[in-house]
Amino acid sequence: MSIKIxxxxxxxxxxxxxxxxxxxxxxxxxxxxxxxxEMHRMSNVNAKPISRYTMQPxxxxxxxxxxxxxxxxxxAIYHSHTFTQGYPSKTDISNAxxxxxxxxxxxxxxxxxxxxxxxxxxxxxxxxxxxxxxxxTDGEPYQASD
Ligand SMILES: [Zn+2]
Numbered sequence: 001m002s003i004k005i006x007x008x009x010x011x012x013x014x015x016x017x018x019x020x021x022x023x024x025x026x027x028x029x030x031x032x033x034x035x036x037x038e039m040h041r042m043s044n045v046n047a048k049p050i051s052r053y054t055m056q057p058x059x060x061x062x063x064x065x066x067x068x069x070x071x072x073x074x075x076a077i078y079h080s081h082t083f084t085q086g087y088p089s090k091t092d093i094s095n096a097x098x099x100x101x102x103x104x105x106x107x108x109x110x111x112x113x114x115x116x117x118x119x120x121x122x123x124x125x126x127x128x129x130x131x132x133x134x135x136x137t138d139g140e141p142y143q144a145s146d
Contacts, residue, residue, distance in 0.1 A: 001034075001133050003105055004031075004036060004136040005137060005142070006036070006137055007142075009029065009036055009039050010135075013039060013078055013107065016109075018111065022082045023044055023049035024046075024082060025079060026042050026078065026080075027042040027055075027077075027079075028042065028063050028076070028078070029075045029107065030066070030075065031073070031075040032071075032075075033075070034075060036075040039078075040066065042055045042059045052091060078109065079092075079109075080110070080111060081109070081110045082111045083112060085112055086112075086118050088124060088130055092124075093124060093128050093130060096124035097128070104123055105121060106121065106123075107120070107121045108120050119135065120135070121134075
């Protein structure tokens with residue numbers, strides 16, 4: 001399984017994560033199927049934004065309207081980890097079921113090494129099983145070490 005994220009969006013995901021650091025950034029990737037073509041930034045309204053994220057409900061409605069009006073869907077939910085690896089936390093896995101109607105794909109930007117942000121993608125199913133997704137881009141395949 002894979003997800004397609006153009007290089008310009010990978011750069012945007014990293015830029016958003018660095019901008020909100022040390023708080024977690026969050027948002028949605030819009031597109032069709034497994035191909036993202038736009039990043040939609042959202043506000044993290046969690047009371048502990050350093051280690052948790054909650055998408056602002058009103059912004060979520062706006063994003064849903066935007067997707068509907070452009071015949072697109074949510075390809076993935078993204079958020080950053082500002083001091084841990086880019087792997088879903090226990091909280092991420094347990095919350096995945098609650099946000100499954102938005103997307104079951106999760107993109108995580110890890111800033112554990114500030115000078116070398118890493119983007120990884122996962123599918124989390126209803127049984128809380130986590131599968132890492134290959135990130136396809138335009139051009140060369142994305143390597144986490146890029
Ligand atoms: Zn997380």
